[in-house]
Amino acid sequence: MSASRIEELQEGASRTRSFSLGDLIRRRPESITFVLLVAICVIVAVINPAFLQPSTLIDIGRASVVMGLFALGVFIILAAGGIDVSFTAIAAFTMYSLTVLVLNHFPTTPIVVILLVAILGGMLLGIVNGLLVHHLNVPSLIVTIGTQYLFRGFLLSFVGTVWIMSLPPQMGAFGRMPLFQFESANGAVVTLPFYFLILPVAALVTWWILNRTLMGRAIFAVGGNANIASRLGYNLRTVQIFLFGYAGALAGLAGIIHVCANRQANPFDLVGTEINVIAAVVLGGARITGGTGTVLGTILGVLLIVVINSVLVMVGIPSTWQRLVVGSFILLAAAFFVTRQRKK
């Protein structure tokens, strides 16, 4: 278990009765994210009550699926002290190649097989990342910048650049399959799609890996201090390959969901959104140097970014401000968490 967890337990034991706000923030940095999220929602709802319509909330839920899957992958790598910027390229590569493959060669593949192949394909590319990061022994940021260009360059120069508008029917059907449907006040039918369920499932699986398996302990240990972890007997190679493989698998899944949800496959999509995802994970309380963070915080961070992206317009701030706002949030959050940790 990570060092901070142990300290957490000790602190908890020594002062079970003296509860203070500072302690809460230090132990659970995601509570700040939660408060911020609620505050933004309340402010927006006061300024523009249309925000509270079920359709807006469902839009936010729908928009957070792809980003949430990416964020879980980034989070697990961040927890082990690495960073990954190639996941969007992995997603674009998997989704586009797979769509082309299904469309031209195997038009009758059932959707379950497509999803499994996407997961597998993403995982293989992720393992390439893991092997490179482990064997080249350089910061994973630099390696994954390289593989991002490698994967994307390969996709665009050898697989294709054509925008596919007519998907194989089973993929389109999966994107439309409703979890539940209802009619909103103005008569439009609002649908929460079935694929929304994938995010909570993936979050639960990630939580289970991190908190209930030996691999989870290994990840936090490596994030705390890779040297000590390897002396304790954790195999760094296995951990790195698992990490990047898992993140790649999530990215592959996210890519194919992105295609099904938008009902088109655009090879130029997704790449360029990675900074938003990393921002979400960092806002969720994960330290970029590794060893900390929670799945719940990551999901809250994703919701925060999605909400910021979608409500700026609702409260009358032009969408051109979006980058500036998110960038300032990253810096504020980083500064805030750092100063809190130093006071410990």
Next chain:
Amino acid sequence: MQKTGGQLVMLVAINCLLLVLGAAISGGSFLSLFNLQSMASQLPEIGLLAIGVMLAMCAGNGGIDLSGIALANLSGVLSAVIVSSFVSSAESELAFSLGFIGGAVAIGFFGGVINGLLISKLNITPILCTLGTQMAFMGLAVVVSGGKAVMVGSPALLSSIGNDMFLEVPISFLIFVVVAGLIAAALKFTPYGLWLMLTGTNPKAAVYAGFPRTGVLVATYAISGTLSGLAGVIIAARNVNVKFDYGSSYLLIAILIAVMAGVKPEGGYGRVICVVLSAVALQLMSSLLNFGGLSNFVRDFAWGLLLLTFLAVGRYDLTGLLFPGNRQPVSLAPRPHAPKQDN
């Protein structure tokens, strides 16, 4: 010092090889004065950014400057907007040019100082800090310009920086060479250079040795920012317009150049001359791919492959295999893991 020799020799060899290859493929037109000039005038933007990345990497502790191109664009956009609200570029050409250049460099400098202060005073990890400022700088450029390209025009002084030659050498290239020379001199002959490299080698020991940690970090990122501002000026001079998302692939290329030049990502070592040579090599390769009629996407693919190859070269000491005279015996056995640096 043997290692630095190897890297330098290899880069010179690569450059010569590329020139010969280009001449062979194109039947001599690759070496024509016009082509050499056009390559030299494309180089400075990316070369300046690469030197900035090199300095940040040398500072160690995961140092890297991801905000370079965003800051370059911000300097161009903001300076153009501010200066053109006072003077029009068509009426008073000289005043506009000087104002624009001064403004852009100053904005770059301030952006760099902000990075440096956030990293040294607040102890934010460089990756995270420059990621945040990259987004903030870009966002500010979007807000200021409304997401549109901002017209700079081609007032006399500015346009001569972008397009004219001095003794058949593009002026922008001369600026780049002079700036690179100044920074190389600063690294070699001033205490700052020593402090920077030693801080990068071992931050803890540097603090105990009484080096001004804050000063070194702020100076490093301020120089990197100033270089971005200068790159912004050259971008504006060459393109007439400035826009917030110009050169989105420069971030990778700048890092690629630095890694190719043998700058150690974990800090403590880097040479300006190697960065310049590796920028030249990359420009030659890029032009060569253009001559071969390959698409930009193939080029992206090649850059990715190249970056990973050079990381492998640095990791397994392959330069030693190519130039055995320069080195001690090479061992391919993986080294034990470098200690992870904690904050």
